[in-house]
Amino acid sequence: MSDSPAGRVARSTVCPNGETVRSAPMRTFLSTADGVLIDSVYDPRSVVYETGALRDGENDTSGPPGDHLAFVVSHGFTGAADRPHVRRVAEALRRYGSVVTFSFRGHGASGGRSTVGDREVLDLAAAVRWARELGHARVVSVGFSMGGSVALRHAALHPGDADAVVAVSAPARWYYRGTAPMRRLHWLVMRPEGRLVGRYGFGTRIHHQEWDPVPLSPVEAAARIAPTPLLVVHGDRDGYFPLDHPRSLAEAAAGHAELWLESGMGHAEHAVSDGLLGRIGDWSVRRAG
Template sequence: MSDAIDHPIAQPQENRFWLTTSDGVGIDAVLLRRAQPRTTAVVLANGFIGTYRSPHTRAIAEGLLSVGDVMTFDFRGHHGSGGRSTVGNAEIHDLEAVVSRLRELGYTHIAAVGFSMGAAVAIRHAAIYGGTSAVVSVSGPSRWHYQGTRAMRLLHIGIGKTFGRAFLKRFRKVRVTDQRWNPTPAEPREIAGEVAPAPLLVVHGDADAYFPVSHATAIYDAAREPKDLWIIPEMGHAERAVSSDLVARLREWLGERLPQRERPA
């Protein structure tokens, strides 16, 4: 991230959680919060090979703390979490484990902000589980198995070949399943209409090397109101491409849709 993200708040408190999904996978998560408990929380769902340890994710989280407390986590198969990555299928259980823990902690309004794979997970989670107050999809795919760009062709080698999975495990700390999806889940463009009545914001860069803008417009066209579409000039892909200006816009969009209240002591 080339720009520093301004966040005019005190250094947040940090609490680490070990969560267990409905299918028994352990999820490593961290909650950034202010001293005074609030009713609103934001969940950040990383892209494939992403982690809450990334300075890019941390900067985005801190930039959104004025909206609500922020929970970051590692998807299954990533870094400290258990299990193996299914690259967007079973990961909806990971996000539900995070959202459920936030509800247990007393948060009543929860927004999910997903990046790339995490964007597809956030849309599918909202459509299947419900319970989120707003959803933001950043750099998300509209359909599965897309290989129209060089970056995605390389990614498919990484997840589809034994040597590719070995490379990811050794050098990216990501363990990927060798099992194919059965059955294949609904694509984001097929299920985006079920996010409503929660508002959906679709964000995409016109310089994304993984997914062209047509993926964003497909999701947006399939969604029902309330919905918004932002095509960002010269923006690349996912967390690493998020600038301070974009974080400020996301903060404003979320702030207009989520209540800002502190819980009674």
């Protein structure tokens, strides 16, 4: 475990085939602004584009860490950095840049208790700061479900921290109970017996206190993050949030947002395909320059 993440930049060598190979992943606990320790993993980029293969307007990702981008991935509620679907996302995005994954407070090996998207903004801020300390000049924040709402609020509350934002399967507003999965989630969060199920059934420690004040909503945040590029991705078979959520986010960020409605896709990390992750990687390389 690293006591000084900024001092442990991964070394790199250039192979004859033009690929860049870096050292093994690093793992550490990051301290947030309110003193919570967040379990975090750095996966160096695995393959870089060949310079001659870039299309007009794309960025050359070859060179040392400061010359290419890093993705900071925020998982959904009850996820964690070590969950297989989060590892799959990280592995896919490593083709386009290095990847920082982490477990939100109350999840996995991180400390604290989940506030279901409120103070989690501080967790993401710590992970983005680590990516910058490791030498990355460009950072793309990629969030799924709850992590998508956190990515939006982080971009609004910490302008300039991220060079681009991708929100996948994110809600547009709080307290939505229009689907059966969201009604179950509210029971899990709001009821003492639900929080016990969260702790022992899902490995998620949920704070018992309600929001006070209610945090900035994702749709309000989307309206405030210009000129940061925003990509909103949502499946038309999402069982948690219907299509009015992504459309509201894109409309709020009109002029600097793109909306991808994916046919046949369900919800968040479990549903995102490798092909879609590749398209997200391509979009990030183009927009995070």
